[in-house]
Amino acid sequence: MITTIVLIRAEPASVPETAQRLAEIDGVTEVYSVSGDWDLVAIVRVPEYDQIARVVTEVFPTVPGLQRTQTLTAFRAYAKKDLQQAWDIGVE
Secondary structure (H helix, E strand, C coil): CEEEEEEEEECHHHHHHHHHHHHCCCCEEEEEECCCCCCEEEEEEECCHHHHHHHHHHHHHHCCCEEEEEEEECCCCCCHHHHHHHHHCCCC
């Protein structure tokens, strides 16, 4: 699976509705409301790179209230659990 993190700026009054609409899109696994320069963060997980383009550039713009996005595609995931397992089997 390919994981893409999408930072989203939304119209302030529409953040809850925008988040809900994004969460209903196929390929979007999670949507978080966040503080800072961005209003929402969407996690997109799809099996092929072409699907990222479809979801982010074709489907996301149809969501009311969405103003701007920045897309970050993950190359590799690191988690505390993964690091512990590597140490347990002697991988350095």
